[in-house]
Amino acid sequence: MLEIKNISCSIKDSDVEILNNLSLKINTGEVHVIMGPNGTGKSTLSKVIMGHYKYEVKSGDILLDGESIKDLEVDERARRGLFLCMQDPTVIEGVSNSEFLRTARGSITGEKVNLYTFIKDMENSMKDVGLDFNMLHRSLNMGFSGGEKKKNEILQMKFLKPKYIILDELDSGLDVDSLKLVCENINNYLIENKEASLLIITHYPRILEYLKPDFVHILKDGNIKKTGGMDLALEIEKNGYTNIDSMIGNDNDE
Amino acid sequence: MMSKIIYVLDNNESTEYKYNICEDTIIYHFSINSSSRVEVNLVEDNVSLYYYYNNINYDDNEFNIKINHLSNNSHSEVFNHGVNVKCNKLTYNVYGVVLKEFSKCRCMQDNQIINMDNGKSTILPILLIDNYDVDSNHSAYIGKFREEEIFYLMSRGISRSVANKILLNGFLINSDSLELDKINEFVLEIEKI
Numbered sequence: 508m509l510e511i512k513n514i515s516c517s518i519k520d521s522d523v524e525i526l527n528n529l530s531l532k533i534n535t536g537e538v539h540v541i542m543g544p545n546g547t548g549k550s551t552l553s554k555v556i557m558g559h560y561k562y563e564v565k566s567g568d569i570l571l572d573g574e575s576i577k578d579l580e581v582d583e584r585a586r587r588g589l590f591l592c593m594q595d596p597t598v599i600e601g602v603s604n605s606e607f608l609r610t611a612r613g614s615i616t617g618e619k620v621n622l623y624t625f626i627k628d629m630e631n632s633m634k635d636v637g638l639d640f641n642m643l644h645r646s647l648n649m650g651f652s653g654g655e656k657k658k659n660e661i662l663q664m665k666f667l668k669p670k671y672i673i674l675d676e677l678d679s680g681l682d683v684d685s686l687k688l689v690c691e692n693i694n695n696y697l698i699e700n701k702e703a704s705l706l707i708i709t710h711y712p713r714i715l716e717y718l719k720p721d722f723v724h725i726l727k728d729g730n731i732k733k734t735g736g737m738d739l740a741l742e743i744e745k746n747g748y749t750n751i752d753s754m755i756g757n758d759n760d761e
Numbered sequence: 762m763m764s765k766i767i768y769v770l771d772n773n774e775s776t777e778y779k780y781n782i783c784e785d786t787i788i789y790h791f792s793i794n795s796s797s798r799v800e801v802n803l804v805e806d807n808v809s810l811y812y813y814y815n816n817i818n819y820d821d822n823e824f825n826i827k828i829n830h831l832s833n834n835s836h837s838e839v840f841n842h843g844v845n846v847k848c849n850k851l852t853y854n855v856y857g858v859v860l861k862e863f864s865k866c867r868c869m870q871d872n873q874i875i876n877m878d879n880g881k882s883t884i885l886p887i888l889l890i891d892n893y894d895v896d897s898n899h900s901a902y903i904g905k906f907r908e909e910e911i912f913y914l915m916s917r918g919i920s921r922s923v924a925n926k927i928l929l930n931g932f933l934i935n936s937d938s939l940e941l942d943k944i945n946e947f948v949l950e951i952e953k954i
Contacts, residue, residue: 557916560908585918597913601931610927611917644937667917 509533509556509671509704514567516555525551527729528567533671538697538705540715542740543726544748549708550594552726553675557591558584571671586615590669592660594676599647604659605629607647608666615667628666636662637688653680661689665696673706678714690717712740725751733757764809768943771795785809789939791947792816792824799826803835810836815933816843817950818851818880827856834865841872842932845880846954852883857890857897864894873902875932877954906932929954 511531517524525548533539543549555562556569558581569577576584599607608629609620633640636658648656657680664672674693678686694717697703707718715723715737723740725733727748733739735756742754764785769778775796780788783805790799790813803810816824828837837857845851857868868890874882886899906928914924933951934941941948 560912580921581912581915582918582920582924585916591916593913593916597909599910599913599928599931601935602914602927606927607914607917610923611914611919614920614923615918646931663917 508535508570508572509706510570510573511552511556512568512570514552514555514569515565516551516562516567517565519561519563524565525562525729526555529726529730530567531724531731533704533706535702536697536704537722538707538718538720539722539724540707540709540720540740541724541726541731542709542712542743545710547726548729549726550675553591553673553706553708556584556673557581557589582614585667585669588670590664590667590672592657592664592672592674592677594679596648596656596660598649598651600649602647603644604647605643608643608663611663611667632662632665635665636692637685638662654682654685657681658685658689661692665692668700670700670703671706672703673708675708676710677707678709678711686714687717690714693718712744715740723756725754725756727751764811768940770944770947771797772946782808782810787811788813789936789944790814791944793947793950794819794822796822797824799824800829801827801837802829802831803837804831805835806832807834808832808836810838812837812839813936814839814841814843815935815947816841816851817933817947817954818843818845819847819849821850823852823854825854825856827858828868830857830859830863830866830868833863835863836867837869838867839870840935841870841884842935843874843882844877844929844933844954845874845882846877848879848881850881850883852885854885855887855899857888857899859890859892859895859897861891864892866892866895866897868895868897870899872900873932875906875929876904 514526514529516526541549564577568575571587609625612620629643638658723735724731733751733754733756739756764787767788769790771792773794777798780801782801782803785808841853843851851874853872855870855872857870859866859868870886872884876882882903884901886901888897888899890897911924929951
Protein backbone atom coordinates (compact mmCIF):
# COMPACT_ATOMS: atom_id res chain seq x y z
CA MET A 508 0.00 0.00 0.00
CA LEU A 509 1.19 3.48 -0.91
CA GLU A 510 -0.19 6.10 1.43
CA ILE A 511 0.25 9.84 1.16
CA LYS A 512 -0.73 11.52 4.41
CA ASN A 513 -1.49 15.24 4.56
CA ILE A 514 1.48 16.18 2.39
CA SER A 515 2.32 19.86 2.00
CA CYS A 516 5.31 20.76 -0.07
CA SER A 517 7.02 23.67 -1.75
CA ILE A 518 9.87 24.30 -4.13
CA LYS A 519 13.15 24.20 -2.22
CA ASP A 520 14.31 27.59 -0.92
CA SER A 521 11.04 29.28 -1.79
CA ASP A 522 7.71 29.83 -0.10
CA VAL A 523 5.63 28.82 -3.07
CA GLU A 524 3.45 26.02 -1.81
CA ILE A 525 2.47 23.49 -4.47
CA LEU A 526 0.80 20.66 -2.60
CA ASN A 527 -1.44 21.58 0.29
CA ASN A 528 -2.42 18.93 2.81
CA LEU A 529 -2.91 16.26 0.16
CA SER A 530 -3.86 12.71 1.12
CA LEU A 531 -4.18 9.64 -1.06
CA LYS A 532 -4.24 5.91 -0.36
CA ILE A 533 -3.46 3.33 -3.04
CA ASN A 534 -4.05 -0.27 -2.05
CA THR A 535 -2.23 -3.21 -3.57
CA GLY A 536 -3.47 -3.96 -7.06
CA GLU A 537 -5.44 -0.74 -7.49
CA VAL A 538 -5.25 1.64 -10.43
CA HIS A 539 -5.67 5.33 -9.56
CA VAL A 540 -5.75 8.33 -11.85
CA ILE A 541 -4.97 11.90 -11.00
CA MET A 542 -6.33 14.44 -13.45
CA GLY A 543 -6.24 18.17 -13.35
CA PRO A 544 -5.51 21.35 -15.27
CA ASN A 545 -1.99 22.64 -15.90
CA GLY A 546 0.03 23.82 -12.92
CA THR A 547 -2.01 22.19 -10.17
CA GLY A 548 0.79 20.02 -8.83
CA LYS A 549 0.23 16.68 -10.58
CA SER A 550 3.82 16.22 -11.70
CA THR A 551 5.04 17.67 -8.42
CA LEU A 552 3.16 14.97 -6.55
CA SER A 553 4.84 12.25 -8.57
CA LYS A 554 8.27 13.77 -8.01
CA VAL A 555 7.70 14.30 -4.31
CA ILE A 556 6.79 10.63 -3.92
CA MET A 557 10.06 9.73 -5.67
CA GLY A 558 12.06 12.23 -3.58
CA HIS A 559 13.04 14.78 -6.21
CA TYR A 560 15.75 17.25 -5.18
CA LYS A 561 13.78 20.34 -6.20
CA TYR A 562 10.99 19.92 -3.68
CA GLU A 563 10.81 20.13 0.05
CA VAL A 564 8.18 18.33 2.09
CA LYS A 565 6.97 20.78 4.77
CA SER A 566 4.62 18.45 6.58
CA GLY A 567 2.88 15.12 6.22
CA ASP A 568 4.27 11.70 5.40
CA ILE A 569 4.60 9.15 2.62
CA LEU A 570 4.27 5.51 3.61
CA LEU A 571 5.13 2.37 1.64
CA ASP A 572 3.57 -0.71 3.22
CA GLY A 573 3.21 1.21 6.45
CA GLU A 574 6.81 2.45 6.59
CA SER A 575 7.73 6.09 6.11
CA ILE A 576 9.92 6.77 3.08
CA LYS A 577 9.85 10.55 3.46
CA ASP A 578 13.44 10.79 4.66
CA LEU A 579 14.86 8.08 2.43
CA GLU A 580 17.22 8.71 -0.48
CA VAL A 581 15.82 8.36 -3.99
CA ASP A 582 17.65 5.09 -4.71
CA GLU A 583 16.39 3.52 -1.49
CA ARG A 584 12.80 4.36 -2.47
CA ALA A 585 13.39 2.71 -5.84
CA ARG A 586 14.81 -0.38 -4.19
CA ARG A 587 11.62 -0.61 -2.11
CA GLY A 588 9.62 -0.90 -5.30
CA LEU A 589 8.79 2.65 -6.40
CA PHE A 590 9.06 3.46 -10.08
CA LEU A 591 8.42 6.82 -11.71
CA CYS A 592 7.89 6.77 -15.45
CA MET A 593 9.00 10.31 -16.20
CA GLN A 594 7.33 12.90 -18.33
CA ASP A 595 10.59 13.88 -19.98
CA PRO A 596 13.19 11.16 -19.39
CA THR A 597 16.74 12.43 -18.96
CA VAL A 598 19.33 12.00 -21.68
CA ILE A 599 22.68 10.74 -20.40
CA GLU A 600 25.51 10.78 -22.88
CA GLY A 601 28.17 8.12 -22.63
CA VAL A 602 26.13 5.74 -20.45
CA SER A 603 24.67 2.95 -22.54
CA ASN A 604 21.13 1.74 -22.06
CA SER A 605 22.43 -1.74 -21.46
CA GLU A 606 24.92 -0.75 -18.78
CA PHE A 607 22.26 1.38 -17.11
CA LEU A 608 19.64 -1.38 -17.06
CA ARG A 609 22.01 -4.03 -15.76
CA THR A 610 23.38 -1.75 -13.03
CA ALA A 611 19.87 -0.75 -11.97
CA ARG A 612 18.63 -4.34 -11.84
CA GLY A 613 21.74 -5.38 -9.95
CA SER A 614 21.21 -2.56 -7.43
CA ILE A 615 17.60 -3.58 -6.84
CA THR A 616 18.03 -7.35 -6.61
CA GLY A 617 21.51 -7.27 -5.08
CA GLU A 618 22.62 -9.89 -7.60
CA LYS A 619 24.83 -9.61 -10.66
CA VAL A 620 22.88 -9.72 -13.91
CA ASN A 621 23.89 -12.57 -16.18
CA LEU A 622 24.76 -11.15 -19.60
CA TYR A 623 23.29 -14.01 -21.62
CA THR A 624 19.91 -14.02 -19.90
CA PHE A 625 19.90 -10.21 -20.02
CA ILE A 626 20.34 -10.17 -23.80
CA LYS A 627 17.67 -12.86 -24.30
CA ASP A 628 15.31 -10.99 -21.99
CA MET A 629 15.91 -7.71 -23.82
CA GLU A 630 15.37 -9.24 -27.25
CA ASN A 631 11.85 -10.16 -26.18
CA SER A 632 11.03 -7.12 -24.04
CA MET A 633 12.22 -4.61 -26.60
CA LYS A 634 10.15 -6.29 -29.28
CA ASP A 635 7.15 -6.12 -26.91
CA VAL A 636 7.41 -2.35 -26.48
CA GLY A 637 8.38 -1.71 -30.10
CA LEU A 638 11.98 -0.61 -29.62
CA ASP A 639 14.80 -1.51 -31.98
CA PHE A 640 17.28 -3.91 -30.36
CA ASN A 641 20.23 -1.71 -31.38
CA MET A 642 19.00 0.96 -28.97
CA LEU A 643 20.28 -1.22 -26.14
CA HIS A 644 23.82 -0.17 -26.95
CA ARG A 645 23.12 3.50 -27.55
CA SER A 646 23.60 6.22 -24.94
CA LEU A 647 20.68 6.43 -22.54
CA ASN A 648 17.76 8.21 -24.27
CA MET A 649 20.19 10.02 -26.54
CA GLY A 650 18.78 10.71 -29.98
CA PHE A 651 15.58 8.92 -28.97
CA SER A 652 12.31 10.42 -30.15
CA GLY A 653 9.74 11.46 -27.54
CA GLY A 654 7.88 8.19 -28.11
CA GLU A 655 11.01 6.07 -27.93
CA LYS A 656 11.92 7.64 -24.59
CA LYS A 657 8.53 6.67 -23.17
CA LYS A 658 8.85 3.14 -24.52
CA ASN A 659 12.26 2.96 -22.91
CA GLU A 660 10.69 3.92 -19.56
CA ILE A 661 8.22 1.07 -19.87
CA LEU A 662 11.05 -1.27 -20.87
CA GLN A 663 12.77 -0.31 -17.61
CA MET A 664 9.56 -0.96 -15.70
CA LYS A 665 9.23 -4.44 -17.18
CA PHE A 666 12.84 -5.23 -16.33
CA LEU A 667 13.06 -3.71 -12.84
CA LYS A 668 9.72 -5.16 -11.69
CA PRO A 669 8.50 -2.39 -9.36
CA LYS A 670 5.47 -2.69 -7.09
CA TYR A 671 4.34 0.92 -7.17
CA ILE A 672 4.31 2.48 -10.61
CA ILE A 673 3.68 6.15 -11.27
CA LEU A 674 3.10 7.20 -14.88
CA ASP A 675 3.63 10.93 -15.33
CA GLU A 676 1.98 12.04 -18.58
CA LEU A 677 2.70 8.76 -20.32
CA ASP A 678 0.62 9.80 -23.32
CA SER A 679 2.67 12.89 -24.18
CA GLY A 680 4.95 12.09 -27.08
CA LEU A 681 3.22 8.82 -27.95
CA ASP A 682 1.12 8.40 -31.08
CA VAL A 683 -2.16 6.47 -30.85
CA ASP A 684 -0.70 3.12 -31.91
CA SER A 685 2.30 3.44 -29.62
CA LEU A 686 0.11 4.46 -26.69
CA LYS A 687 -2.02 1.38 -27.25
CA LEU A 688 1.04 -0.87 -27.44
CA VAL A 689 2.63 0.63 -24.33
CA CYS A 690 -0.63 0.32 -22.38
CA GLU A 691 -0.94 -3.34 -23.42
CA ASN A 692 2.48 -3.87 -21.90
CA ILE A 693 1.40 -2.18 -18.67
CA ASN A 694 -1.82 -4.21 -18.51
CA ASN A 695 0.11 -7.45 -19.03
CA TYR A 696 2.51 -6.37 -16.32
CA LEU A 697 -0.38 -5.80 -13.91
CA ILE A 698 -1.81 -9.23 -14.74
CA GLU A 699 1.55 -10.93 -14.19
CA ASN A 700 2.31 -8.91 -11.05
CA LYS A 701 -0.84 -8.94 -8.93
CA GLU A 702 0.92 -7.01 -6.18
CA ALA A 703 1.61 -4.04 -8.43
CA SER A 704 -0.45 -0.87 -8.24
CA LEU A 705 -0.57 2.05 -10.58
CA LEU A 706 -0.89 5.81 -10.27
CA ILE A 707 -1.58 7.52 -13.58
CA ILE A 708 -1.09 11.25 -13.96
CA THR A 709 -2.71 12.75 -17.02
CA HIS A 710 -4.47 15.73 -18.57
CA TYR A 711 -6.50 13.68 -20.99
CA PRO A 712 -8.83 10.76 -20.39
CA ARG A 713 -7.66 9.15 -23.66
CA ILE A 714 -5.15 6.91 -21.87
CA LEU A 715 -7.99 5.59 -19.68
CA GLU A 716 -9.47 3.83 -22.69
CA TYR A 717 -6.56 1.43 -22.36
CA LEU A 718 -5.79 1.50 -18.65
CA LYS A 719 -8.98 1.05 -16.66
CA PRO A 720 -8.88 2.99 -13.40
CA ASP A 721 -10.51 1.98 -10.11
CA PHE A 722 -10.47 5.58 -8.87
CA VAL A 723 -10.31 8.96 -10.57
CA HIS A 724 -9.11 11.97 -8.55
CA ILE A 725 -9.28 15.59 -9.62
CA LEU A 726 -6.38 17.69 -8.41
CA LYS A 727 -6.74 21.45 -8.21
CA ASP A 728 -4.81 24.08 -6.25
CA GLY A 729 -2.53 21.46 -4.73
CA ASN A 730 -5.26 19.27 -3.31
CA ILE A 731 -7.64 16.52 -4.40
CA LYS A 732 -11.02 18.15 -4.89
CA LYS A 733 -13.05 15.23 -6.15
CA THR A 734 -12.85 11.47 -6.28
CA GLY A 735 -14.97 9.22 -8.44
CA GLY A 736 -14.88 6.50 -11.03
CA MET A 737 -14.47 6.40 -14.78
CA ASP A 738 -17.66 8.47 -15.22
CA LEU A 739 -15.91 11.43 -13.57
CA ALA A 740 -13.10 11.24 -16.14
CA LEU A 741 -15.63 11.16 -18.95
CA GLU A 742 -17.38 14.20 -17.56
CA ILE A 743 -14.05 16.07 -17.50
CA GLU A 744 -13.55 15.17 -21.13
CA LYS A 745 -16.94 16.65 -21.96
CA ASN A 746 -16.96 19.75 -19.78
CA GLY A 747 -13.35 20.53 -18.87
CA TYR A 748 -12.15 21.44 -15.41
CA THR A 749 -13.97 24.72 -14.88
CA ASN A 750 -17.06 23.40 -13.12
CA ILE A 751 -15.66 20.56 -11.11
CA ASP A 752 -17.49 21.67 -7.99
CA SER A 753 -20.84 20.72 -9.46
CA MET A 754 -19.63 17.40 -10.84
CA ILE A 755 -20.47 13.90 -9.77
CA GLY A 756 -18.25 12.06 -7.30
CA ASN A 757 -17.29 12.55 -3.70
CA ASP A 758 -16.12 15.87 -2.41
CA ASN A 759 -12.73 15.69 -0.76
CA ASP A 760 -12.67 19.18 0.68
CA GLU A 761 -13.00 19.05 4.37
CA MET B 762 36.53 5.30 -45.93
CA MET B 763 38.48 4.20 -42.91
CA SER B 764 40.10 6.82 -40.73
CA LYS B 765 43.56 6.57 -39.30
CA ILE B 766 43.33 6.09 -35.53
CA ILE B 767 45.96 7.30 -33.10
CA TYR B 768 46.12 6.60 -29.34
CA VAL B 769 48.11 8.82 -27.03
CA LEU B 770 48.53 8.50 -23.26
CA ASP B 771 50.24 11.01 -20.97
CA ASN B 772 50.82 10.05 -17.36
CA ASN B 773 52.30 12.74 -15.15
CA GLU B 774 54.43 14.27 -17.87
CA SER B 775 54.35 17.34 -20.02
CA THR B 776 54.58 16.55 -23.68
CA GLU B 777 54.36 18.43 -26.95
CA TYR B 778 52.67 16.94 -29.99
CA LYS B 779 52.68 18.11 -33.60
CA TYR B 780 50.64 16.51 -36.33
CA ASN B 781 50.31 17.17 -40.03
CA ILE B 782 47.04 15.63 -41.11
CA CYS B 783 46.92 14.35 -44.70
CA GLU B 784 44.19 11.74 -44.34
CA ASP B 785 41.03 11.39 -42.22
CA THR B 786 42.19 10.87 -38.65
CA ILE B 787 40.81 10.18 -35.19
CA ILE B 788 43.06 10.94 -32.25
CA TYR B 789 42.25 9.60 -28.77
CA HIS B 790 44.36 11.50 -26.30
CA PHE B 791 44.24 10.27 -22.70
CA SER B 792 45.90 12.30 -20.02
CA ILE B 793 46.49 11.63 -16.35
CA ASN B 794 47.60 14.68 -14.40
CA SER B 795 49.63 16.13 -17.27
CA SER B 796 50.17 19.41 -19.06
CA SER B 797 50.30 18.90 -22.81
CA ARG B 798 50.62 21.10 -25.88
CA VAL B 799 49.11 19.93 -29.12
CA GLU B 800 49.32 21.52 -32.54
CA VAL B 801 47.52 20.02 -35.50
CA ASN B 802 47.82 21.20 -39.09
CA LEU B 803 45.16 20.12 -41.55
CA VAL B 804 47.26 20.26 -44.68
CA GLU B 805 45.27 18.36 -47.33
CA ASP B 806 41.99 19.58 -48.82
CA ASN B 807 38.87 17.73 -47.60
CA VAL B 808 40.49 15.94 -44.66
CA SER B 809 38.71 15.49 -41.36
CA LEU B 810 40.04 15.29 -37.83
CA TYR B 811 38.26 14.11 -34.71
CA TYR B 812 40.21 14.84 -31.55
CA TYR B 813 39.07 13.33 -28.24
CA TYR B 814 40.97 14.56 -25.19
CA ASN B 815 40.09 12.80 -21.94
CA ASN B 816 41.77 14.05 -18.85
CA ILE B 817 41.95 13.20 -15.15
CA ASN B 818 43.56 15.98 -13.17
CA TYR B 819 45.01 16.23 -9.62
CA ASP B 820 47.52 19.14 -9.66
CA ASP B 821 47.75 22.52 -11.41
CA ASN B 822 47.81 21.73 -15.13
CA GLU B 823 47.22 23.33 -18.48
CA PHE B 824 46.17 21.85 -21.79
CA ASN B 825 46.80 23.74 -25.00
CA ILE B 826 45.47 22.59 -28.31
CA LYS B 827 45.61 24.46 -31.60
CA ILE B 828 43.98 23.29 -34.80
CA ASN B 829 45.24 25.06 -37.91
CA HIS B 830 43.11 24.72 -41.01
CA LEU B 831 45.66 25.01 -43.82
CA SER B 832 43.45 23.57 -46.55
CA ASN B 833 40.04 24.00 -48.14
CA ASN B 834 36.99 22.12 -46.96
CA SER B 835 38.84 20.64 -44.00
CA HIS B 836 36.87 19.53 -41.00
CA SER B 837 37.88 19.46 -37.33
CA GLU B 838 35.92 18.49 -34.25
CA VAL B 839 37.59 18.63 -30.85
CA PHE B 840 36.04 17.14 -27.72
CA ASN B 841 37.82 17.95 -24.47
CA HIS B 842 36.55 16.18 -21.38
CA GLY B 843 38.27 16.75 -18.07
CA VAL B 844 37.68 15.74 -14.49
CA ASN B 845 39.29 18.05 -11.94
CA VAL B 846 39.44 15.80 -8.90
CA LYS B 847 40.91 18.09 -6.22
CA CYS B 848 41.01 21.82 -5.51
CA ASN B 849 43.65 22.62 -8.12
CA LYS B 850 43.80 24.79 -11.21
CA LEU B 851 42.96 23.25 -14.56
CA THR B 852 43.04 25.37 -17.70
CA TYR B 853 42.15 24.49 -21.27
CA ASN B 854 43.20 26.83 -24.08
CA VAL B 855 41.46 25.63 -27.20
CA TYR B 856 42.39 27.32 -30.48
CA GLY B 857 40.73 26.90 -33.84
CA VAL B 858 42.41 28.80 -36.67
CA VAL B 859 41.16 29.23 -40.22
CA LEU B 860 43.28 31.42 -42.49
CA LYS B 861 41.79 33.80 -45.02
CA GLU B 862 42.70 31.80 -48.11
CA PHE B 863 40.93 28.57 -47.02
CA SER B 864 37.17 28.30 -47.30
CA LYS B 865 34.36 25.79 -46.66
CA CYS B 866 36.02 24.63 -43.45
CA ARG B 867 34.24 23.24 -40.40
CA CYS B 868 35.91 24.05 -37.09
CA MET B 869 34.12 22.81 -33.97
CA GLN B 870 34.98 22.41 -30.31
CA ASP B 871 33.13 21.07 -27.29
CA ASN B 872 34.72 21.50 -23.86
CA GLN B 873 33.58 20.15 -20.53
CA ILE B 874 35.27 20.04 -17.15
CA ILE B 875 33.64 18.28 -14.21
CA ASN B 876 34.75 19.59 -10.85
CA MET B 877 34.64 16.80 -8.28
CA ASP B 878 35.72 19.22 -5.54
CA ASN B 879 36.13 23.00 -5.57
CA GLY B 880 38.87 23.16 -8.20
CA LYS B 881 39.41 26.30 -10.23
CA SER B 882 38.78 25.26 -13.79
CA THR B 883 39.00 27.51 -16.82
CA ILE B 884 38.11 26.95 -20.45
CA LEU B 885 39.20 29.45 -23.08
CA PRO B 886 37.69 28.74 -26.46
CA ILE B 887 39.57 30.80 -29.03
CA LEU B 888 38.33 30.76 -32.59
CA LEU B 889 40.41 32.80 -35.01
CA ILE B 890 38.45 32.65 -38.23
CA ASP B 891 39.57 34.87 -41.07
CA ASN B 892 37.39 33.49 -43.86
CA TYR B 893 33.66 34.19 -44.27
CA ASP B 894 32.67 30.79 -45.62
CA VAL B 895 33.33 28.71 -42.52
CA ASP B 896 31.11 26.72 -40.18
CA SER B 897 32.42 27.09 -36.65
CA ASN B 898 31.18 26.83 -33.08
CA HIS B 899 32.21 26.13 -29.54
CA SER B 900 30.63 25.11 -26.26
CA ALA B 901 31.93 24.96 -22.74
CA TYR B 902 30.63 23.54 -19.46
CA ILE B 903 32.28 23.64 -16.06
CA GLY B 904 30.55 22.23 -13.04
CA LYS B 905 29.36 19.09 -11.30
CA PHE B 906 27.46 16.29 -12.95
CA ARG B 907 23.93 17.51 -13.49
CA GLU B 908 21.66 16.77 -10.54
CA GLU B 909 18.98 15.74 -13.03
CA GLU B 910 21.20 12.92 -14.32
CA ILE B 911 22.00 11.71 -10.81
CA PHE B 912 18.29 11.78 -9.94
CA TYR B 913 17.37 9.73 -13.00
CA LEU B 914 19.95 7.05 -12.21
CA MET B 915 19.03 6.97 -8.51
CA SER B 916 15.32 6.72 -9.32
CA ARG B 917 16.12 3.32 -10.80
CA GLY B 918 17.73 2.06 -7.62
CA ILE B 919 21.34 3.03 -8.32
CA SER B 920 23.15 4.57 -5.34
CA ARG B 921 24.66 8.04 -5.55
CA SER B 922 28.23 6.76 -5.51
CA VAL B 923 27.59 4.18 -8.24
CA ALA B 924 25.71 6.82 -10.26
CA ASN B 925 28.77 9.07 -10.04
CA LYS B 926 31.00 6.19 -11.15
CA ILE B 927 28.81 5.42 -14.14
CA LEU B 928 28.75 9.07 -15.16
CA LEU B 929 32.54 9.36 -14.78
CA ASN B 930 33.06 6.33 -16.98
CA GLY B 931 30.66 7.60 -19.60
CA PHE B 932 32.26 11.01 -19.52
CA LEU B 933 35.87 9.86 -19.85
CA ILE B 934 35.41 6.85 -22.12
CA ASN B 935 33.01 8.24 -24.61
CA SER B 936 33.31 6.26 -27.76
CA ASP B 937 32.05 2.73 -28.45
CA SER B 938 34.91 2.06 -30.83
CA LEU B 939 37.67 2.55 -28.24
CA GLU B 940 39.98 -0.41 -27.78
CA LEU B 941 40.09 -0.51 -24.01
CA ASP B 942 43.18 -2.74 -23.81
CA LYS B 943 45.15 0.15 -25.29
CA ILE B 944 44.22 2.47 -22.44
CA ASN B 945 44.32 0.10 -19.51
CA GLU B 946 46.31 2.53 -17.41
CA PHE B 947 43.66 5.20 -17.90
CA VAL B 948 40.75 2.87 -17.15
CA LEU B 949 42.44 1.87 -13.87
CA GLU B 950 42.93 5.54 -13.03
CA ILE B 951 39.19 6.21 -13.40
CA GLU B 952 38.56 3.56 -10.74
CA LYS B 953 40.71 5.54 -8.30
CA ILE B 954 38.69 8.78 -8.55
